[in-house]
Amino acid sequence: MNIRIECTYRTAKGTEAFFRSEEMPAGKGMVIAEDLERTGRAKNLVFVDGYDSSWTMKEMKGYLKGVETEPHNVTVYFDGGYERETHRSGLGCAIYYEMNGKPYRLRQNATVAELLSNNEAEYAALYMAVQELEGLNVHHLPVRFIGDSKVVINQMGGEWPVIEKDLLRWADRIDEKLNSLGIQPEYELIPRKGNAEADRLATQAMNGTEISGTIELIPGN
Known part of the structure; x- marks a missing residue:
């Protein structure tokens, strides 16, 4: 904070x-x-x-x-994928944080059927990541949100207006949740290849492979 x-x-x-x-x-x-x-x-x-x-x-x-005993130094990678033919979406996020002097990584993905575009899938992935932060009891901290979607990063960062009603609904839900948690978001745009982990999680979700878990990161491994 x-x-x-x-x-x-x-x-x-x-x-x-x-x-x-x-x-x-x-x-x-x-x-x-x-x-x-x-x-x-x-x-x-x-x-x-x-x-x-x-x-x-x-x-x-x-x-x-x-x-010291709660998650801090939090960085979130998120990504969403969308299949136009099936209208099926895959969401993925990887959350890195420290707690009790140790580094951890949480990975989560999900499949969603009712979304209408790739941009909406990206927003849904970000919202899923924020929900995971709530589950980790992350609050009153600055958090870096990193993604490869120019639309989501620039709109959530205030650089671009949110015009589409479907996307505005997601943006409002995300802002409301962040405000309730006292999280100060910092949005960062990276190339797609730099977001490989979250992209892979989203793809695995679309292929029917569920990933959910947290591990302690051991230096050198």
């Missing part, structure tokens, strides 16, 4: 001024805030997250302690 520090600073002679820091990771913000408090001159110090919610020092310490 990224935060800003806000406080009132009072000099030895009693002159006061309000300060607001630049945005920074919560851990770095805690180090700076603790240093400010040691001066004895910082008053009413709070942390403000990306949703303009305020956190006290005690609340932020509790959050940072909890992060």
Whole structure:
């Protein structure tokens, strides 16, 4: 989670001024805030997250302690495939994260029959990935969402408007879920070959092979 520090600073002679820091990771913000408090001159110090919610020092310490035992440093790869002839879609996502000092990978795919286009399948894959994040209890964190769909990445990132009603429905569902989880999304477009794992999961779903599971990633393997 990224935060800003806000406080009132009072000099030895009693002159006061309000300060607001630049945005920074919560851990770095805690180090700076603790240093400010040691001066004895910082008053009413709070942390403000990306949703303009305020956190006290005690609340932020509790959050940072909890992060150690919850998924963090989360990166999501997603992809959707669509067969025009059968109207069958395959969805795939691979989620990389850290927890308790160890790296993990979750993989999930699914077959869907009622979608109408490849773009809709891409959106459905992203929504499936967000649902998996909810299952992992990922919340109040920045998360990187990586895909090869220019439409989804640019529309969800705010670069392009969402005009099609079918896609707007998916975009609204995704935004609503992300907001409820307090997730700060960062969207990144990559070439198709760079998204091979999620693409393979989507293809396997369309071929009838179900993949679902989480493993600890062992360095060197």
